[in-house]
Amino acid sequence: MTADISALDLEEAGAVLAAESARFASFGWMRGTSGNLSVVLSRDPLRLAVTASGHDKGELTPADVVLVDGQGAAVHGGKPSAEAELHARVAALTGAGAVVHVHTVASVAMGRREPGGIVFSDLEMLKGVGQPAHEVEVTLPVIANSQDMKVLGDRLEEARDPRMPAVVVAGHGLYVWGADPRQARHHTEVVEWLLELELTGR
């Protein structure tokens, strides 16, 4: 346990992550034991609360959370998400305060159709990721999957577009981030809406 993060802070973060997880699971975006969420608890040193590995994300309790360091290694708690290292990398790279990973059908299907990246334009919903609705094209990058989180992190760093707080991992799912869990949720719902529109519109 680090001196600057109390067990209560961690449990409070766990309650937030459990509620966010239950919402995404209710949408069918975290089927089986898929998906994981995190929230940054301190920046220096970097510490995140991340969902524990292997749980049904629709049934998490506030205790099903692990404190991890900047490499995704457990500092306090049980076994962190297998993708904790990537969450830490996204938080360090983007300055995000919360990261969402969901396994949606639309993200995998669109990643297959557009392996070079998914381009959106002329959609009011683009305002939901801080972009103008018209006269710009915004690309959601698609990166190849890997079981090595360092490799995935390198691919995400190279491919990410600062105008789009999300990346599709091919054959796997969607990573989205925001300043805090609420904004990360809004970004996730907007990006998933954009993906579903592209999928149904073609």
Ligand SMILES: CSCCC(=O)C(=O)COP(=O)(O)O
């Ligand atoms: C069927 S889920 C496979 C692992 C995965 O991609 C995932 O998102 C969940 O992993 P975790 O270790 O966070 O439970």
Ligand SMILES: [Zn+2]
């Ligand atoms: Zn996953």
